[in-house]
Amino acid sequence: MNTGTEQTSSGHLLIDLAEQDKLHILHPGQIIAYKGSPSGREDRVMDLAGVYRKRRWIRAAISGPSQLLLGLPGGCRLHTVPIGTDSNLLFNFRNVLFFSEGITMQSRVQSIKNAMITKDWVRMKFSGPGHIGVIASGWMESIQLSPDTPLYVDAGALIAYPENARLKLSVYGNTLASQHMKMQWELRGSGPVLIQTGAVDAQFESQMRQDGLIRRTLREVLPFGGVFIK
Structure with a gap:
């Protein structure tokens, strides 16, 4: 599989799939153009642990040989993340555009308290080997967690974190700082945290x-x- 990642700055991504390739698109609405056999696309209804019972989430499986043109939201870039057999990262469903054949996907329901504040009811865990395509607002950076020193991340900027990490919604700083900042995730543990850097203060x-x-x-x-x- 060949992805034209150099085109992401133009708001689109061109993917070439060989005959043995298969790609699973989690947001089929982003498919702008498809070149290949009509039978090369198969859509299925996803079951996200029964969380979204009133909504039908569809994923599309695209087989090669084919060519695929995917649209990206304005200001977003696509990053390819390798996933190993022992990967324990939990991803925000909205940020994952596709994953390769051989990847398995499991849903993790979030606590009601956190979900009510962040509007994120479920996180996705992927196991490899393979890779996933992650959409990030701006660039994506990785910061290693510490079991002792907390990491605070804007709740809207967090893409993925280790499943065994300890996290809670919080703020930090003095009274004035905590009163005016947006809600933060406080994380402790070990492993990488993936953060999108394009999250900005709307007023600023x-x-x-x-x-x-x-x-x-x-x-x-x-x-x-x-x-x-x-």
Whole structure:
């Protein structure tokens, strides 16, 4: 299987599947184009531990030889993550676009308290050998956990963490800091944590856009504005 990962910055991914290849797409709605035999696609209903009983989650199995064009959400990149037989990472279902043949998938139901706050009712555990395609807002970074020193991660930025990690929803810092920050995951344990770096403060992003608009306006209106205002 060949993935055109260099095209992810353009908002799409081109995948070539050989005759022996098979790819499982967890978000079939992202399939923009498919080149191959009509019988090369088989959709199935997923059972996520009965969590989403009122929703039908569909996954598509694509067989080779074929070519697949997948769309990526704006500002997102795709990262290929190798999965071994002893992998114990729990992934956010929304972040996993596909997995290769040979990968097994199991669902892990989250606690009601955590699910009510984060809206994430289930996490997915994958066992290999094989690889999965992870969609991240911006880049994806890995930070190693410590059993003694807590790691705090923005709840919306956490992609995956070890199943045996200890985690809880929390905040940190002094009173002022904890009152104004978004909810954080506090994690302890061992192993890698995968984090997407494109999660930003919406208010900060709005301020930056507004600041850019003001600067452009002043450069055009004021005499010599283009010289003094950069």
